[in-house]
Amino acid sequence: MSAGRPRTFEEQEVLDRAIELFWRQGYEVTGLSQLLEHIGMARQSLYNVFGDKRGLYLKALDAYSAQELARLESNLSVNVSAYDSLCDCILAYADEPKMGKPAGCMIVNASCEFGTTDAEVTSTAQQFWDHYAGRIQRSLEAAMAAGDLPPGLDARRSAWAVTQAVTAMRVLQRAAVPKDRVRDVANSAIEGIAVNAGF
Amino acid sequence: MSAGRPRTFEEQEVLDRAIELFWRQGYEVTGLSQLLEHIGMARQSLYNVFGDKRGLYLKALDAYSAQELARLESNLSVNVSAYDSLCDCILAYADEPKMGKPAGCMIVNASCEFGTTDAEVTSTAQQFWDHYAGRIQRSLEAAMAAGDLPPGLDARRSAWAVTQAVTAMRVLQRAAVPKDRVRDVANSAIEGIAVNAGF
DNA sequence: TACAAAATTGACCGTCTAGTCTGTTATGTC
DNA sequence: GACATAACAGACTAGACGGTCAATTTTGTA
Numbered sequence: 001m002s003a004g005r006p007r008t009f010e011e012q013e014v015l016d017r018a019i020e021l022f023w024r025q026g027y028e029v030t031g032l033s034q035l036l037e038h039i040g041m042a043r044q045s046l047y048n049v050f051g052d053k054r055g056l057y058l059k060a061l062d063a064y065s066a067q068e069l070a071r072l073e074s075n076l077s078v079n080v081s082a083y084d085s086l087c088d089c090i091l092a093y094a095d096e097p098k099m100g101k102p103a104g105c106m107i108v109n110a111s112c113e114f115g116t117t118d119a120e121v122t123s124t125a126q127q128f129w130d131h132y133a134g135r136i137q138r139s140l141e142a143a144m145a146a147g148d149l150p151p152g153l154d155a156r157r158s159a160w161a162v163t164q165a166v167t168a169m170r171v172l173q174r175a176a177v178p179k180d181r182v183r184d185v186a187n188s189a190i191e192g193i194a195v196n197a198g199f
Numbered sequence: 200m201s202a203g204r205p206r207t208f209e210e211q212e213v214l215d216r217a218i219e220l221f222w223r224q225g226y227e228v229t230g231l232s233q234l235l236e237h238i239g240m241a242r243q244s245l246y247n248v249f250g251d252k253r254g255l256y257l258k259a260l261d262a263y264s265a266q267e268l269a270r271l272e273s274n275l276s277v278n279v280s281a282y283d284s285l286c287d288c289i290l291a292y293a294d295e296p297k298m299g300k301p302a303g304c305m306i307v308n309a310s311c312e313f314g315t316t317d318a319e320v321t322s323t324a325q326q327f328w329d330h331y332a333g334r335i336q337r338s339l340e341a342a343m344a345a346g347d348l349p350p351g352l353d354a355r356r357s358a359w360a361v362t363q364a365v366t367a368m369r370v371l372q373r374a375a376v377p378k379d380r381v382r383d384v385a386n387s388a389i390e391g392i393a394v395n396a397g398f
Numbered sequence: 399t400a401c402a403a404a405a406t407t408g409a410c411c412g413t414c415t416a417g418t419c420t421g422t423t424a425t426g427t428c
Numbered sequence: 429g430a431c432a433t434a435a436c437a438g439a440c441t442a443g444a445c446g447g448t449c450a451a452t453t454t455t456g457t458a
Contacts, residue, residue: 007435026312028227032416042436043417049435053416103314111374112311113225115302125374160380161387167370168363175310175324181359188360192391206405231446241406243448248405252446 007045014039018060019067024102026113027057058120064106065128072135082142083149087190090162093169094183104174108167133163140193149194158193165189206244213238217259218266223301225312226256257319263305264327271334281341282348286389289361292368293382303373307366332362339392348393357392364388 017039021030032053036043050056075089076082097103107128114121137159143149166189169182216238220229231252235242249255274288275281296302306327313320336358342348365388368381 024314026227028225029312031414033414042438044419044437045435047417104311108370109311111370112303112308113228115223115373116375122374126376129371129376157383157387160383161391164367164371164384165363168367171307171310171366171370172328172363174314175321176315177325177328184356184359185363188356188391192360192387230444232444241408243407244405246447 007049009039009041009045011049012063014041015060015063018056019064019106020102022057022060023064023104023106023109026109027054028113058124061106061110061121061124065124068105068107069128069131069135072132076135076139081146081148082139083146086136086139086143086162090166090186090190091183093166094179094186096170096173103170103176105167105170108170109174129163129167132166133159136162153194161192162189165192206248208240208244210248211262213240214259214262217255218263218305219301221256221259222263222303222305222308225308226253227312257323260305260309260320260323264323267304267306268327268330268334271331275334275338280345280347281338282345285335285338285342285361289365289385289389290382292365293378293385295369296372302369302375304366304369307369308373328362328366331365332358335361352393360391361388364391 018035021035021038032043035053035056036046039046046053046056050059072089075092076085078085078088107125110121111125116122133156137155140149140153140155140159144151144153144155165185169185172182172185217234220234220237231242234252234255235245238245245252245255249258271288274291275284277284277287306324309320310324315321332355336354339348339352339354339358343350343352343354364384368384371381371384
């Protein structure tokens with residue numbers, strides 16, 4: 001049943017490298033030759049494994065989404081109060097981009113580049129934001145249960161507002177806007193959480 | 200001194216058409232042939248007048264920025280209270296894109312596409328956001344003077360928060376996220392204005 | 399009406415693009 | 429060790445890309 005020469009690359013490693021390049025440069029501007037060199041893969045192998053350039057891009061975008069959600073989960077489940085870890089998490093975004101990492105958010109970049117011309121991209125983006133806001137909402141509800149936020153708070157709407165504040169922060173980072181200005185957005189988002197509750 | 204055949208196109212009209220195409224498609228994906236056809240200009244004329252493709256793009260981006268700031272000014276100087284017109288203005292963004300207009304914001308798209316690889320683009324973007332927030336701040340200060348907002352409000356920071364809420368809204372529109380979700384961001388931004396003042 | 403200046407036109411250039419094709423190499427199975 | 433299977437490697441293709449060149453047309457001025 002199974003035979004043949006085994007592949008000399010790790011799929012996850014290839015995806016990580018593809019994320020790095022597409023995230024930094026975007027889809028259209030990234031040429032196939034540069035892409036192949038960067039992921040360390042032979043031309044034909046890419047077409048065997050991923051179908052074509054777009055296929056690899058979509059897989060990389062999905063992998064990025066999963067990584068980013070996992071990072072959020074990790075940041076929010078530290079061993080302090082839900083409210084504190086949420087605030088820390090939001091503020092931590094203001095310290096990006098980390099050295100060697102591209103600026104901004106690959107999902108945001110993809111949305112802006114493709115608009116509605118690629119249904120798979122828009123679907124991935126919409127699901128990403130839904131999941132992201134959903135996880136924030138869970139932390140808000142935990143904070144309410146712990147008494148750190150008032151019980152009347154609309155956790156769903158506040159979570160969405162926080163999510164979109166992060167979106168804006170990552171656009172600013174993409175354009176190299178000074179960190180202080182990014183931090184302002186983070187702080188306003190945090191202070192805005194309680195506004196529905198009449199704190 | 201002056202002689203020669205007069206040009207058969209209006210520069211402003213050419214810029215408007217270039218804005219339309221670059222805004223919808225982005226820079227890289229827009230081919231020169233399609234661009235020339237869309238702006239109704241001969242190949243060589245473009246190079247005579249604008250230098251090259253990038254030159255036209257940068258001029259179009261500047262023109263877009265000016266148009267958008269003029270539209271903000273117009274929306275905010277309607278003949279009602281500063282506070283009401285600001286709220287209306289923010290909420291009005293949730294009803295975009297207008298029929299026939301591209302979704303999202305050309306400045307945001309440009310920032311995401313180019314990142315920091317084009318100094319002129321990032322400079323234009325940063326100045327746009329500064330001017331935008333500056334105009335919002337003026338309205339907030341007017342609202343404070345009218346007694347519609349508390350005197351302790353940090354108008355500068357609130358204006359920046361509003362500006363970046365609009366940024367996020369236009370990213371969502373670019374990805375065809377449902378209008379209700381966009382409206383949520385607008386409402387949260389409005390409600391967040393007063394939070395610094397202990398309303 | 400001759401001349402100069404500027405805009406237009408269309409052919410043309412080398413380069414790069416995504417993607418294909420063919421042949422070779424390496425491996426597991428029998 | 430023969431064979432089937434799959435990955436690797438490199439040459440190749442057709443077309444699109446941004447940009448240039450030379451020739452032509454159209455105008456204002458003298």
